Amino acid sequence: MIARKLYAALPVALVALATLAGCSGDASHDDHVHQDAAQATPAAVQQQDAGHRRLNQLVGEWKGEKSTYIAGGTAENPIRSEIVSRWVWIAETGGNFLREEATGVFGDKPYYRLGLLGFAPTDNRYEWTTVDSVTPMTMSYKGAKNSGGDTDIVMAGEFTDPGVLGPQFVGKTIPMRTVIRPESADRVVMEIYFAPPGEAERVADRVVLTRKK
Numbered sequence: 001m002i003a004r005k006l007y008a009a010l011p012v013a014l015v016a017l018a019t020l021a022g023c024s025g026d027a028s029h030d031d032h033v034h035q036d037a038a039q040a041t042p043a044a045v046q047q048q049d050a051g052h053r054r055l056n057q058l059v060g061e062w063k064g065e066k067s068t069y070i071a072g073g074t075a076e077n078p079i080r081s082e083i084v085s086r087w088v089w090i091a092e093t094g095g096n097f098l099r100e101e102a103t104g105v106f107g108d109k110p111y112y113r114l115g116l117l118g119f120a121p122t123d124n125r126y127e128w129t130t131v132d133s134v135t136p137m138t139m140s141y142k143g144a145k146n147s148g149g150d151t152d153i154v155m156a157g158e159f160t161d162p163g164v165l166g167p168q169f170v171g172k173t174i175p176m177r178t179v180i181r182p183e184s185a186d187r188v189v190m191e192i193y194f195a196p197p198g199e200a201e202r203v204a205d206r207v208v209l210t211r212k213k
Helices: 002-020 027-040 050-058
Strands: 060-068 079-089 097-106 109-120 125-132 139-142 153-160 173-184 187-194 202-211
Touching: 050 097, 050 109, 060 097, 079 202, 125 153, 125 173, 139 173
Parallel strands: none
Antiparallel strands: 060 079, 060 202, 079 097, 097 109, 109 125, 125 139, 139 153, 153 173, 173 187, 187 202
16 A cells, blocks of 8 residues: 555656756756755655645755845945855754755855745745844745745745835835746746835845856
8 A cells, every 4th residue: 555655656756856847958967956956855855745845946055146236235236246055954844944044245244144945735835034144133924825836936024124225214114025936957046025115116135046066
């Protein structure tokens, strides 16, 4: 009985892994990426549902080209920097959460971000929480219910502005969104959007991740 269940689950897992390959035209390289992810993934993670397995595409080390349009940066003159972003499954959670650690330089200061990305199967949505060296608070986002199958991972939240949008918004509640856009097995774009009161939503931060080889 157990063997039959395992054989029945195998095609589903293979389809999920094929989907994660994205638009990459190099099939041999995609296979290599998936092998690396499997080797770096705890056994518990490999038993998870498709919503969690989709996140295997993020596992590994990435070079990030970061553009920040707030906290001293503007739309015309963003603060540009390079970061290193490392994603691993947290085995102690049963493989339910990915941990991202990003390091680099922001302006003339060291930059650090710690993020936790998970999938809530009961709501069929992704959830994302971060702390960093720029904003003195936790930033938390949740996707809309039943959005787990969307092409892009889109999650929303809000925060009280400590001044990153300018003195006129200090203490104001700012709606925000994070978008994770997997473009291929080797390229992912992450964007943060803020919607200040009385203004249109605008991009606050964009990171283009390229897999390190």
